[in-house]
Amino acid sequence: MKIIINTVLFLFSAFLFSQENCFIYSEKSPEREACELCDEAIKHKQGSKESQLIFDEAIRIAPNFAWSYYQKAVPFLKRGFLNDGLKILNKAVALKPLEYLGYRAYWYWQYQNYDLCIKDLETYYALPKAYLQFTPGGEKDMRLILSLAYAKNNNYKKAIRTIEDCIATYESEDDIGLSDYHTLGLLYLHNKQYDKAIEMMEKQFTVNKDIPDSYYYLGLAYKGKSKFEDAKIQFNKALLKFQETNYYTNPNAGFRAYLIDVQTEIDNLNNL
Amino acid sequence: MKRNIFLFLIGVTFLCSCNQTEKKSQNYQNQIGDTPFDVNLDDANFQLCDASNTLHKRAYVKYDGGYKAIQKELNENYKFQTKYNSFNGYFIIRFVINCKDEAGRFRMEVLDGTFNLANPSKELQIHILDIFKDLKKWKHPFYEGKDYDGYKFITLKIVNGQIQLV
Known part of the structure; x- marks a missing residue:
């Protein structure tokens, strides 16, 4: 629902x-x-x-x-x-910068020019009348894109702060997007904050269980904590999710997992 | 050697012609991105199954193995040379996949890191175009129960001589 x-x-x-x-x-x-x-x-x-x-x-x-x-x-x-x-x-x-800076930032994001994307979005959010903007497909708050752009430039701390601040502005849990917790979780993972990554991926499943990548990244978080059996369980869940025809593709994921990545992790763990 | 020089000159002619084609874009085709046959650029053996109804929905043109397979093939075929280090930017390659899964009507736009038109060495441009033409596992669009010819574009980012599929 x-x-x-x-x-x-x-x-x-x-x-x-x-x-x-x-x-x-x-x-x-x-x-x-x-x-x-x-x-x-x-x-x-x-x-x-x-x-x-x-x-x-x-x-x-x-x-x-x-x-x-x-x-x-x-x-x-x-x-x-x-x-x-x-x-x-x-x-x-x-x-009309207020109306169109966000859209241009989206195209800079699409073409992996993270500096220009960040520049436009920082300019936009500094405008006094900046309002809520989403990606053109409507699936992500543009603050998530800003956060992911920081992460792509290896500034994970700023990326995490940006998305935490974004989620803090939501009035209720119902405002949480389909991949907000997933995105924050993978940023914690990249920043080697494995416990927080695990906590966030578990929260993601309360909103949307249909991103195969969520199980993959949760598996990587367990692997980061040397909990290899737990990691394997999650990688296998990711494998099963990829085999479903209607899984959520999570557009503009920024950091995307592929079936071959999951298979590689399973093979590596089996060879331990 | 003579053959290589001949192929190089043909390639340069092709790329120059590509740029000329881009400059005519204000004379609109029926759809932005429609790419009619150009005797100077295109293989006459490449035919569309229905030239009057080519799909402009690039997500419906697939590649066997997806993004990872394209990236892998490009990486395998890209031959880095130190002199390529001098260019950072984007190659946007547009083309058509016909209903027989063949690729043709290639056009290329080269942009620098801030998206202005750029003109790196012809040798690099020809090489990039060639490795795209070597991709052979395309799947034509199947949309709303019908087979279509479909337009596609792919972007390659090059930074310090290293390529990355966008």
């Missing part, structure tokens, strides 16, 4: 992120006209010539209206035209 509620909330937030209320612009203003054109454009297939031509017209009418640039940039970014996409998106960010 919790998974369903979280999913609905996240999808709703993603929907909000991609929408603009045209009625806040005065009637017959260039921004209102551009906004309505964008509304029309997104009814066409994303990335279509028709939609791109309408975005171009919207930009011509209101060159300072950020949403046109954002919408125009999305298919370029999603289809591997990173240079073109970023050039367009940069204009949206310059016009």
Whole structure:
């Protein structure tokens, strides 16, 4: 049930992120006209010539209206035209950093440029009106991405503090994301805080038991404590979870485990 | 030796043509990323099964063995040379997998570490493109009960001469 509620909330937030209320612009203003054109454009297939031509017209009418640039940039970014996409998106960010810094940070994250990702997200969260933002798929609070970016730069202490602070802002357990405890657990693991890693992975299973990687990392935590039998139990659970067809793929995991990693650990323990 | 020089020049011509193709992107195709046959770049034997309906959903184009298998093959085929150390950045390779699981219509964009267009040595560019073309275990998209040709792109990050699949 919790998974369903979280999913609905996240999808709703993603929907909000991609929408603009045209009625806040005065009637017959260039921004209102551009906004309505964008509304029309997104009814066409994303990335279509028709939609791109309408975005171009919207930009011509209101060159300072950020949403046109954002919408125009999305298919370029999603289809591997990173240079073109970023050039367009940069204009949206310059016009409305509050709305679009997080989205640009997401693409920097995707392309493993952790310095630029951190720079954008630190700038964003320092803004007085910064609000809750999620990855475009809606599955992760962007503060988790910031945390993972610190970790990728080997700054585990800052990574852990960031995600602990994030979780502390939740009003109730129901606000916990599908992989928050998992992410914190693997950061503790990387920081060799094995007891905390174990505690966090066990908490993860109370929210979402369907990430194979959670069992793998829990196994590594037990291995770190030289509890090899407990480790083997968890690696075998990971193996079984990978064999299920509907396991949770945990998008933007940052540190992903693969079936071959699990198999390697089992083989290594069997050879002890 | 003469043959190697000839192949190198063909490769350089191909890469120059790739860049020219990118500059025409403002003349929109029906879909961003549509890659029509270019007699100067593409193998005429590579055919799409349905050129009017190529899928732009890259997650549906799979590789046998997944991410790890691609990374392993690229690592095995990448031949590091000290002079490659001078370039840090990204190679974004776009291509199509047809319904027979064949790859074609390769296009490449090279960016520096801050995502500006870059132009590292042609030798490195040709080598990177070649190791991507050597990947042979692609699986075409099967989407909503139908087989499709599908577009895909893959990004390779290179830092201090070491490659990392993004």
